[in-house]
Amino acid sequence: MKQLRRIALYAGLTIAAITFIYPFLWMASATFKPAAEAGSLALIPHDITLDNYRTMWARAPFGRALVNSTFVATTITLAVLVFGSMTAYAMARLNFRGRPALNAATIAVLMVPGQLTLIPLYTLIVQLGWIDTYAALIVPYLFNATAILMLRQFFLQIPQSLIDSARMDGMSEPRILFTIFWPLSKPVLSIVAIFTFMGAWNEVLWPLLVVREQNLMTLPQLLTVFALGGGAGTVGVSLASAMVLVVPVVIAYMFLQRNFIESMAGSGIKG
Amino acid sequence: MRAEQKSGSLMAGPYAAFLLVFAVYPIAFALVLVFLQWDLVTVPTFAGANNIRLLLHDGRFWRAVANTFVFLSIHVPLQIVTALALALALNRQLAGRSFWRAAFFLPVVISGAVVAILWSHLYATDVGLINRLLVKIGLSPVPWLTDPRTAMPAIAVMVTWKNVGFYVIIYLAGLQYIPRSCQEAIEIEGASAWQRFRYLTLPSLLPQTILVVTLSTINGFQLFIEPYVMTGGGPLRRTYSVVLYLYNNAFAYQKMGYAATIGVALALIIGIVVFAQRRLIGRAEAL
Amino acid sequence: MPSVTFEHVRKRFGDSTVVEDFDLVVADGELLVLVGGSGSGKSTILRMVAGLEEVTSGTIRIDQRDVTALPPRERDVAMVFQDYGLYPHMTVRENLSLGLRLRKIPRQEIDRRVTWAAGMLGLASLLDRKPKQLSGGQRQRVAMGRAMVREPKVFLFDEPLSNLDAGLRAQMRIEIGGLQRRLKTTTIYVTHDQVEAMTLGDRIVVLADGRIQQIGRPIDLYRAPVNRFVAGFIGTPPMNFVEGTLRENNGQAVFITEGLSIGVPREKTLTANPTQSLTLGIRPEDLRVESSAAQSVDDGSSAGVLRGRVVLVERLGGTSHVHFDVAGGGSRMMASVSNDRLPSVGETIVVRVPPERVHLFGADGRAIGRTAEIV
Numbered sequence: 063m064k065q066l067r068r069i070a071l072y073a074g075l076t077i078a079a080i081t082f083i084y085p086f087l088w089m090a091s092a093t094f095k096p097a098a099e100a101g102s103l104a105l106i107p108h109d110i111t112l113d114n115y116r117t118m119w120a121r122a123p124f125g126r127a128l129v130n131s132t133f134v135a136t137t138i139t140l141a142v143l144v145f146g147s148m149t150a151y152a153m154a155r156l157n158f159r160g161r162p163a164l165n166a167a168t169i170a171v172l173m174v175p176g177q178l179t180l181i182p183l184y185t186l187i188v189q190l191g192w193i194d195t196y197a198a199l200i201v202p203y204l205f206n207a208t209a210i211l212m213l214r215q216f217f218l219q220i221p222q223s224l225i226d227s228a229r230m231d232g233m234s235e236p237r238i239l240f241t242i243f244w245p246l247s248k249p250v251l252s253i254v255a256i257f258t259f260m261g262a263w264n265e266v267l268w269p270l271l272v273v274r275e276q277n278l279m280t281l282p283q284l285l286t287v288f289a290l291g292g293g294a295g296t297v298g299v300s301l302a303s304a305m306v307l308v309v310p311v312v313i314a315y316m317f318l319q320r321n322f323i324e325s326m327a328g329s330g331i332k333g
Numbered sequence: 334m335r336a337e338q339k340s341g342s343l344m345a346g347p348y349a350a351f352l353l354v355f356a357v358y359p360i361a362f363a364l365v366l367v368f369l370q371w372d373l374v375t376v377p378t379f380a381g382a383n384n385i386r387l388l389l390h391d392g393r394f395w396r397a398v399a400n401t402f403v404f405l406s407i408h409v410p411l412q413i414v415t416a417l418a419l420a421l422a423l424n425r426q427l428a429g430r431s432f433w434r435a436a437f438f439l440p441v442v443i444s445g446a447v448v449a450i451l452w453s454h455l456y457a458t459d460v461g462l463i464n465r466l467l468v469k470i471g472l473s474p475v476p477w478l479t480d481p482r483t484a485m486p487a488i489a490v491m492v493t494w495k496n497v498g499f500y501v502i503i504y505l506a507g508l509q510y511i512p513r514s515c516q517e518a519i520e521i522e523g524a525s526a527w528q529r530f531r532y533l534t535l536p537s538l539l540p541q542t543i544l545v546v547t548l549s550t551i552n553g554f555q556l557f558i559e560p561y562v563m564t565g566g567g568p569l570r571r572t573y574s575v576v577l578y579l580y581n582n583a584f585a586y587q588k589m590g591y592a593a594t595i596g597v598a599l600a601l602i603i604g605i606v607v608f609a610q611r612r613l614i615g616r617a618e619a620l
Numbered sequence: 621m622p623s624v625t626f627e628h629v630r631k632r633f634g635d636s637t638v639v640e641d642f643d644l645v646v647a648d649g650e651l652l653v654l655v656g657g658s659g660s661g662k663s664t665i666l667r668m669v670a671g672l673e674e675v676t677s678g679t680i681r682i683d684q685r686d687v688t689a690l691p692p693r694e695r696d697v698a699m700v701f702q703d704y705g706l707y708p709h710m711t712v713r714e715n716l717s718l719g720l721r722l723r724k725i726p727r728q729e730i731d732r733r734v735t736w737a738a739g740m741l742g743l744a745s746l747l748d749r750k751p752k753q754l755s756g757g758q759r760q761r762v763a764m765g766r767a768m769v770r771e772p773k774v775f776l777f778d779e780p781l782s783n784l785d786a787g788l789r790a791q792m793r794i795e796i797g798g799l800q801r802r803l804k805t806t807t808i809y810v811t812h813d814q815v816e817a818m819t820l821g822d823r824i825v826v827l828a829d830g831r832i833q834q835i836g837r838p839i840d841l842y843r844a845p846v847n848r849f850v851a852g853f854i855g856t857p858p859m860n861f862v863e864g865t866l867r868e869n870n871g872q873a874v875f876i877t878e879g880l881s882i883g884v885p886r887e888k889t890l891t892a893n894p895t896q897s898l899t900l901g902i903r904p905e906d907l908r909v910e911s912s913a914a915q916s917v918d919d920g921s922s923a924g925v926l927r928g929r930v931v932l933v934e935r936l937g938g939t940s941h942v943h944f945d946v947a948g949g950g951s952r953m954m955a956s957v958s959n960d961r962l963p964s965v966g967e968t969i970v971v972r973v974p975p976e977r978v979h980l981f982g983a984d985g986r987a988i989g990r991t992a993e994i995v
Contacts, residue, residue, distance in 0.1 A: 075422055079436040082494070086439070088462065089451050103465060149348040158341025164349060171356050177555065177576055178600040181583055181593040182359035182366060188373055205351045235340040264444035267557050267576075271584060282446040286562055289450050297454055304447045315442055319435040322442055327502040514705030517672050522719035522770070523693040532718060536709045 086312070093302040114298035121299075122288050123277055124306055131281040131307075134199045135262040141204045142258045143251060149205065150213035151239045155225060171207045184271050198272040199280070203262060208329050209254045216250040217243060256318070256325035263311070281307045366593030373589055384594040394595065397575045398602065400485055404574075405553045407489035412549050413542060415497050420504035421534070434505075438498030445495070449562035452491045453478070456563070478564055481571040488559050488572060496552070500545050507541035508534070543614050547607055554603050575599050623648040623806035624669060624774055629678035631664050631830075638664050639830045642678070649804045651797070653821035655811055655853075661830035662810045666776050669808060670699050682773055698767035699776040702783060704759045706751040712738075712762050713747040719770050730769075737765040740799070757788050764796070768803065775800070775807040781816065793819055814854050818842070826850050848985040851901050857941060859901045859979070860953040866898055875900055875924075875980070879948035882924025882973050884980065898988070901979035907955035908972040909942060909963065924973040928953065930963050944969060 087105055093114050095107040102108075118124060153161060153168075183202060192198040220243060228238045244251065269283040279287065285303045315322050367384055371377035388394055423433055440448060455462045456477040464474035477487040511534065519533050557576040560566050566573035575595065582592035624646040631639040639661040646652045654662040667673040669680060671692035680688050687695045698719075706715050713734060720730045738744045741761040751759055760780060767775055780796070781789045797820050800807050811817055817824045818838045826833040826841065826849070834841055834850045845851035851859050864877030866884070873884045875898065882900075928944030931952070940962055942955045947968070955971060963969050980988040 071422060071425075071427075075427075075433050078419060078422075079433055082436050082439055082498075085451055085455060085462075086443075089454075092454075103462065145347060148344045152341045152345035156337050156341030156344065158338050158345060160349070161341070161345070164345060164352075167352055167356075171352065174356075174360065175551070175555065175600045175603050177579060177596045178363050179356070179359035179596075180579065181589055181596055182362040183355065184583060185362070185366075185371075185373065185589055186354075186359065202355050205348050205355075210348070235337075235344060239344075260442060264446075266444070266446050267580070271580070282444045285450070286446045286558070289453075290562065297460075300450060301454065304450050307444055308447050311442055311444075312439075315435075315439065319438070320431070323434065323438050323502060326441060327499060327506075512703065512705060514701035514703050515707055517670075517692075518699065518701060518705035518766075519707070519718070520672070521670055521692045521697065521699050522766075523722045525693075528722055532722075533707060536707075539709070 086308070089301050089308075090305065093298055093305050095298055097296050097298065114296070114302040117295075118288075118299045118302045118306075122284055122303070123279075124281070124284060124303060126277050127279050127281045127284040128306060130196075130278060131263060134196065134280060135259050137200050138203045138262045139255055139259045141200070142206045142209050143255060145205055146209040146254065147213050147217075147239060147244070147247070147251075148236065150210050150217055151235070151243060153210070154214045154217035155220075156235065168207045168210055172211075180267075180271075187272050192272070194273055194275045194278055196278075199269060202268075206254075206258060209258060212250060212254060212329070213247070216247055220246060252321055253325040253328060256321055257329040260311070260322075260326065363593050363597055366590050367597055369590040371589040372587040374587075377590070380590055384591050387591065388594050388598055393570065393573065393578060394575070394598075396570050397573045397578050400571060400573055401554055401556065401575060403485045403571075404489045404492075404556065405550055407486050408493055408553055409546055409549050411490065411493045412497060412500060413545055415493060416500035416504055416545060417538070417542075419497065419501045420508060421530075423501065424505060424508045434498075434501070437501050440495045441498045443495075445558045446562060448491065448495050449559045453563050456487055456491075479568050481569040484564055484568055484572045488556075488563065492552070492556070492559065496549065500549070503541050503544060504538060507538045511537045539614070543611060546610055546614065550606060550610065551603055554599060554606075575602075623650070623683060624808065625679075625681040625684075626665075627679040627681070629665070629668065629680060630676050631661070631668060631673065632676045637830060639668075642832065644825065644832075644835070646806060646808060647822075648806055650822045651800050651807045651809060651820055653809045653811060653817040653824045654827060655814055655817040655821075655824055656827035656833075657812060659829070660827040662812075662827050663778060664830075665827075666699075666778055666808060666810045669695075669774065670697055670776055671695050696770075696772050697774045697776055698770045698772040699778065700760075700763045700767050700780045702779040704751075704763040704780075706759055706762055706766075708751055711748050711750055712743060712754070715751070715762055716743075716747075716765050716769055719766065733769040733771070734765075737768045740768070741765050756784050757792065760784065760792060764799070768799075771805075773806065775805050777807065777809040777811075779811055781811070781813075789816075796820065815856060818854065824854075826853060844987075845979065846987050848899060848901070848981045848987075851979055851981070851987070855903055857904050857954060857956065859903050860907075860951075861981075862900050862946075862951050862953070863897055864900055865896070875978075878950065879928075879946040880924050880926040880973065882975055882978065884975055884978065896983055898983070899981040901981060902973055902977060904941065904954045904956040905939075906974060906977040907953070908974070909955050909957050909961075910970045910972070924975065926971050926973065928969050928971055930965050930967045930969060933962060933965060935959070935962075942969070944971070 088103075091105050091107055094110045094112070095102065096109050096111045096113060099108055152158065153165060187193060187198045187202075190197075192201075224242055225238060228242055233241070264282055265280070266282040266286060269280045270286070273279055273283065276284065276287075285307055288303050289300050368380055368382070369377045370380040370383070419437060423430060427433070454460075458464060458474060458476045458479060461474075461477070463477070467474055475483060478484050515533060515537075516529070519529050524532065555576055556574040557580065560572040560574050560577050561580075564572045566577055576599070579592050579595040579599070582588045582595060624644075626642050626644040629639060629642040630637065642661075642665060644652075654665060656662045664673055668675050669682075671687070671690060675688050678688070679686055682695060682697070707718065710718065716734045716737060717730050720733065734747075735744075738747060741764060743758070743761055743765055746754060746758060746762075751762070754762065760783075763780070777796075781792055784792060793816055796809075800820075809816075809820060818841075821838055823835060823837055824841055825835045828849050833853075834846045836844075838854075841850060841854045845854060848861070852861065862877050862880070864875050864880075867874050867876050869883075875882050875884050877900070927947040929947060930942060930944045932941075932943040934941040934943070938959070939956050940959055942957055942963060943952060944955070945952055953971075982988050
């Protein structure tokens with residue numbers, strides 16, 4: 063009887079897993095199918111073609127968008143890591159006036175839904191003349207409250223003795239942070255790096271507001287505009303554009319899935 | 334420690350400045366904008382309580398709110414049930430456990446825009462994958478995204494699919510905390526599998542369930558890219574979400590004051606709903 | 621009528637055998653203690669009775685009924701866990717009554733039993749509290765109450781006192797013993813603490829490496845341990861051991877080691893090989909210490925005599941422990957003495973070893989001149 067239950071369990075899990083993976087597999091294979099085969103259920107195309115990709119690439123600046131997304135996401139991630147840990151270090155280990163207030167403010171910020179500040183931020187960008195600039199995409203994300211709180215939590219646990227001996231050696235605080243704390247913080251830094259990068263990579267509402275010019279659009283944004291604007295035409299082309307966005311993530315995910323899960327689940331719970 | 338004070342201020346200063354510009358100012362200005370009328374080109378004009386009055390009588394806004402509740406009424410229970418079921422299934426000695434976990438979590442890391450586009454093709458009435466499968470097994474196709482009765486539910490199912498892996502992880506973490514001795518004790522006490530679930534597992538997972546409800550509710554109110562990509566808010570405005578309306582007011586209609594009002598209202602609604610939910614669940618626990 | 625029977629019970633985890641060929645009959649109403657160090661298999665045996673571990677081979681019977689393949693809930697046993705296993709989201713009353721509610725026992729009967737158990741354990745005022753509001757001792761009592769209300773055939777205790785502080789442990793020991801005597805329910809009690817075993821058990825089973833070392837009443841294990849392990853495990857403070865050899869001397873068997881030679885009664889040497897090296901065991905409380913100042917009178921007893929230099933004196937109130945180095949040898953031994961004539965550190969003392977209290981163990985650890993009792 064127990065054997066039967068086990069088999070049923072595995073069968074159920076397999077069916078469930080298929081429903082989660084199959085759509086992506088179908089999507090991938092659809093991008094290689096010619097228009098005639100579009101929408102077929104088969105996973106292996108009868109005739110494999112790269113036409114969809116060629117069309118997509120020609121019709122909209124996806125290469126450019128890929129560069130934009132990579133640039134924006136990387137910059138934001140680096141900034142969050144560097145500035146975030148500077149802030150977190152100060153908040154965790156340095157006593158300065160206003161520290162409790164800053165702490166409270168950080169937590170409060172997390173409680174406010176983004177939609178409240180969306181319009182004012184947009185008007186601010188407009189007034190600064192930052193529409194259609196990288197600045198608009200990057201600057202509002204330079205500091206991340208979730209990241210700061212997470213890093214602060216971690217930094218609190220590092221023994222005071224390390225700091226004391228470093229200070230006695232004459233190290234400046236930033237030096238202590240980057241030469242002593244950072245090597246010890248690899249796990250939390252990678253968690254922050256992943257969820258920050260993924261957030262920036264997948265963000266679409268904000269770019270839709272502040273970027274109009276096609277050449278400056280991020281990948282998910284261009285993909286959306288392309289799919290809605292009818293530029294895609296066929297299923298294959300539309301999905302091909304999606305693939306450009308998805309494939310790097312899936313590859314990274316296959317190798318780092320434990321880190322991804324730890325990172326995005328952990329940050330979500332905090333948020 | 335003077336030096337420490339100085340370093341601290343220097344290192345935390347940029348963040349404080351950032352908060353002022355990108356957090357405090359926008360929140361404050363949002364409240365100001367509620368009383369203004371502005372198209373970003375001309376000078377803003379004072380509008381008194383106009384925006385608020387308009388909002389209270391705005392059919393489109395309240396339709397959007399109603400749509401959200403339709404969405405939530407399907408999404409939240411479905412999310413709890415599926416995530417819990419999968420977590421319970423995964424919470425044993427299983428071969429390839431990390432494979433299953435990775436499979437369920439995959440959609441979580443994929444961009445919402447991609448998921449929306451993908452499922453547009455799955456839900457397409459004539460050539461969509463789902464309808465083709467239904468036809469293959471002898472059922473008739475359903476106009477998922479074009480029938481006002483099925484459109485929002487269809488989106489709700491899709492969003493559940495996308496996020497369930499995240500909540501599975503949350504439930505799995507919660508399951509680890511149930512002490513082994515409690516599980517063994519209840520077995521010895523005579524509980525069947527269902528009784529074990531009802532009297533021990535489910536009550537022990539209450540904190541996690543609260544988290545699932547809260548997060549997926551907030552998520553539901555922030556729905557944007559899905560209706561934007563899949564239906565544009567139709568059919569018959571049945572998938573029109575609040576954030577979509579906000580976006581249109583800002584981007585398409587150029588009504589900053591009104592858009593800001595929608596934003597503030599949304600924040601208030603979210604706050605009230607989440608608060609009420611926590612209260613309700615807390616009371617249910619006492620039963 | 622015997623209550624729990626183990627027939628050739630064996631438990632294997634992968635390659636290692638955790639419990640070897642366990643045979644035992646637990647009498648109805650008996651409090652049987654399974655005692656041993658970690659890894660001895662005692663908890664595994666208990667869990668096999670509960671049904672929480674599968675039996676690799678062999679049979680377990682409760683009241684003649686073969687329960688080996690039955691799930692826990694069909695065995696009519698109740699268990700008290702080391703960390704109590706109380707349901708954190710339920711009140712004490714709900715914790716106590718859950719098992720009965722699950723079995724659809726009528727409300728009145730449930731209330732009667734809960735009131736009875738709560739009364740016996742002093743829990744009446746705590747019935748509406750949650751476990752996190754209780755102290756360790758109170759939680760322990762709730763765990764016991766939960767077992768009691770079920771009125772099962774067998775009580776199983778898995779190191780229930782390990783998480784309590786020493787004072788509470790001593791008190792709870794007495795309460796558990798008293799409770800079991802009143803209820804007369806067959807009980808199997810697992811502990812690593814030999815004091816608990818000695819005070820609570822009607823009989824004790826000493827386990828090591830999954831094997832039974834000895835079964836018997838506390839006094840039997842104390843007076844007649846069948847091997848070196850049991851001898852060293854049972855009794856506080858632990859037995860002194862010295863290595864030596866056996867010689868014939870004028871028709872008398874003599875145990876010889878550096879600093880001590882002692883005539884040994886014939887019966888103790890029956891199975892000894894004359895030239896093998898042996899271990900002599902003597903309990904600290906059996907050694908008689910005299911300070912060398914007092915003239916050691918030859919009282920005609922054949923007690924072996926050794927001299928020692930006192931290294932440490934631990935005063936414990938009524939008795940004290942005198943640690944000394946044996947003169948002419950390298951061994952360190954300990955004697956328990958009353959406080960009347962305590963030697964001081966550095967002093968030379970004369971210690972008498974009564975031969976009738978001596979235990980001899982062969983190279984294989986087995987006691988010489990004695991067989992193990994297996995009931």
